[in-house]
Amino acid sequence: MSKKFICHAAELVTCRGKAPKYGKEMSDIGLIEDGAVLIEDDKIVAVGTTEELSSRFDLSGCEVIDATGKTVLPGFVDSHTHFVFGGYRADEFSWRLRGDSYMSIMERGGGINASVTKTRNATMEELVAEGKDRLARMLEFGVTTVEGKSGYGLDKETELKQLRAMKELGKLQPVDIVSTFLGPHSVLPEYKGREREFIDMMLHEVMPQVRAEDLAEFADIFTEKNVFSVEDSRYYLNEAKKMGFKLKIHADEMVQLGGAELAAEVGAFSADHLLKASDQGIADMAKAGAICTVLPATAFCLKEEFARARKMIDEGAAVAVASDLNPGSCFTNSIPLLIALSCIYMGLSVEEVITALTINGAAAVDRADRVGSLEPGKQADIIFLKYPSIHFLPYHTAINLVEKVMKNGEIVLEK
Secondary structure (H helix, E strand, O other), X not given: OOEEEEEEEEEEEOOOOOOOOOHHHHHOOOEEEEEEEEXXXXXXXXXXXXXXXXXXXXXXXXXXXXXXXOEEEEOEEEOOOOOOOOOOOHHHHHHHHHOOOHHHHHHOOOOHHHHHHHHHHOOHHHHHHHHHHHHHHHHHOOEEEEEEEOOOOOXXXXXXXXXXXXXXXXXXXXXXXXXXXXXXXOOOHHHOOOHHHHHHHHHHHHHHHHHXXXXXXXXXXXXXXXXXXXXXXXXXXXXXXXOOOEEEEEEOXXXXXXXXXHHHHHXXXXXXXXXXXXXXXXXXXXXXXXXXXXXXXXXXXXXXXXXXXXXXXXXXOEEEEOOOOOOOOOOOOOHHHHHHHHHHOOOOOHHHHHHHHOHHHHHHOOOOOOOOOOOOOOEOOEEEEOOOOOOHHHHOOOXXXXXXXXXXXXXXXXX
């Protein structure tokens, strides 16, 4: 048995709980000064002050990790990404900076369909190699659990290839991967006007194989004007639920369509984006307990107004913050950037942002029972920051403060 004792943390953030935190609860991060964590093998045994744990436990034989002057937190959970894809779209980013519209870029072969072509052409080995590199960059930012979506295939072969790549990556590196099937991410040109047929193709030809190979836990859909309607999304999500998938939804990003209301109606774990979510949609999600996952780096890169995360919390909702790493609208996985945008532009406190990136992110991917907080029984997924207070996270603006990452009780990154 391997035993480790982390001690003398200037601030230890626990975020205790096995469920999302709603509204005002998001400010309670369970901070302990001169904090300590006792670990056996891959699990946390006890959390408290250094003095308390030193008096309660026989620490002989423990490997001691001195965290003097450091902030210690649960590993971050990035609960919305598209990190497995082929090719890049840097030219599109420059077109957008020049003022070209999303639709004009789509008309010249850009947008999601450009990534579809490149992902179809990529080999499994290429997707795994690129994915492994991106996961290593995430780990540097303290991400120990990540959600990854398919959706750059829009056909059976490529959707399965993306998900199989994620499954393989789960064996090759330390970051835990939660996979989501996002076959209805866009509509192929040949299915335009026949969106229900496209959804049926996914439901009947692709998703049974996804289930048979245990390739994804969640099903997701891009509910948006000129993509998938609320009616088609409701049909898809209810059918996916019957097949045993947990539900997510890309909702109300460009247009206020009613995606947030639909997420509450169908029992989705989360609705994501929500830039244009209505007051009613926010209220419905708060009442239903669905997590509002906001993606501030995407709004930032698109020069759009940010989702109303402050209102969501004030209305009693649970908010998660995630990167939306993808090859088009948001090619970044910078946790420090997310923290800066959330605090400076979205009006969240640093405590609320920490909750959004830990226990609420974990709940958004149905992992709150095992990660997202530091408490007995949970995985020892722990990050160490260079400075002695959480307040350095927004203050040292957009700079990575992570010095050390522990995953399942083992140090997997140390700077």
